[in-house]
Amino acid sequence: MDCAISRKKDSGAIFHMPIVSSDMFLGSILRTIEVKEGNSTKMLEKYHTDLSLVLMDDSTAQDLVCNACIRPINSPPYYTCGAHSQCNFLLHKFCVDLPLSIQDFLYTSVTKNLISPRLDEFFSLFRCCSCKKYCNGFGYVFGGSDSIFVDDVECSFAPRVIKHDSHKHHPLILTDTSSGIESWKSCCGKSCFYGYCCGLCNFTIHIDCARLPKxxxxxxxxxxxxxxxxxxxxxxxxxxxxxxxxxxxxxxxxxxxxxxxxxxxxKCIPSQGEFSKIKFGGSVKVPCHEDHPLTLARMMNLGSQRCGYCHEIIKGFKDGMALHCQDCDFWIHFYCGYRSCHGNISPPYKVYTL
Structure with a gap:
């Protein structure tokens, strides 16, 4: 199979967890990947069409978030949009090298293709099959554009074998646990499609719990x-x-x-909560509030508000999304913003481009 990605034959790395930094961890994994020559150029051409991304070496910038993996950019180099000062499109240097297609980490006969949010659709998002978190970054999809099976970037490159401080005696192996395991008593008690299992002990942890920082x-x-x-x-x-x-x-x-x-x-840690893979701060104009753009806000550190569309309460100090007008303090639910734009229907889990 002519696939755009393969593990280096001599890597064989077993990653020790808990990790120190999410973006450093993802970068260390991607550096064990062989990428086809010219892949970076294809990425830039396909997912930022005006070809205005420039490589930055600014070590003073703060609060930067990568549009691909939705992880902080803590150090240069990184790419940013040089054409529009309000664009805020950013990529880690290693995320620019993301392959356009990969083999599934367990089912190697299955090819997954890179997808990104539609640039013309503000409400683009999907729910990752592996960690069950909502994401508006890049992902890898099983099958065609109508498939609901999408993994985010971080889950797509989960290491096959890890050692974890919660189970120091044996290595843990990434396994399809969609059948046979009802609960995850070792970490959080929730079900999950993929997890790390000990072949000798009755010990299993979520793919996402395994990545929790120390x-x-x-x-x-x-x-x-x-x-x-x-x-x-x-x-x-x-x-x-x-x-x-x-x-x-x-x-x-x-x-x-x-x-x-x-x-x-x-779940109450902002960097680990249910909406921790959403890049906030973008703005959109909606028909129910045409005077000013609304900014995507996270409710985790904000008090409750009254939705100006459905008039129900937007719950504060809970992990969730809402749209806010900073000029007139107008608030609406995220899904009410979608309904205002697209009719009175629920937003899809996914709106993206291959």
Missing amino acids: TVAHKFDKHPLTLTFASSNSTDIDDICEFCEEDIDSKYWFYHCAQCDQSFHV
């Missing part, structure tokens, strides 16, 4: 929060999440600050 930051605590694994002896509710003020079940992983004795659900 430490994270949260504005409610001045110290780094440390990933805390489930206690095999604990079956009770042991703590309260400082963010949502709901119970933390210590059978599952959470983040903790030992200095302040504060704990947080994984």
Whole structure:
């Protein structure tokens, strides 16, 4: 099969987790990939059609997010749009080298093709088959443009074998767990299509939980929060999440600050929540509010608002999306913005281009 990607024969790397940085981890994986010559040019031509992307070496820029993998750009070099100052289209240098097609990491006879959000459709997004998170970045699709089976960039390049501090005795192997495993008692208790399994023990963790960083930051605590694994002896509710003020079940992983004795659900960490693979900040004009553009906002750190379209409450301090007019403080649900533009129908999980 003439596929645009293959693992280097001599790589054979076993990645040790938890990771330190999501973008550094993805970059280290992609550097073990052999990419066909000229692939970078094809990427730039296909997904930013005015050919205005320029390579930047600015180490002072902050709060940059890659449009492909939806991960922070913490260091140069990276690509940015040089034609339009308001474009905000950015790519890691290693994401420019993403192959246009890959073989599935488990079913190697299956080819997956790179897709990106439609540039003319603000509401483009899909739900990743592997981690179940919503994403408006690039992805790899099984089959044609009408397929609902899409993996985001990060999940598409998940390593086959890892060693994880939560199970130090044996390596864990990436496995199709869509049948035979009802729950994920080792990490979060939820079901998942792919996971890392120990062939010798009854131990399995999510593909997404395996990638949780060793430490994270949260504005409610001045110290780094440390990933805390489930206690095999604990079956009770042991703590309260400082963010949502709901119970933390210590059978599952959470983040903790030992200095302040504060704990947080994984889902309450902005960089790890359900909408952590959405790039926020883009703007769109919708028919129900034609005077000003609306900006895509994340509700995780915002209070509740009243939707100007359906007049229901937009729940605040919950991980979700909404559209906000900064000029007149007008708010609508994300899906109400879609309905305003496309009629009174629910938005699709995917609107993208091959």
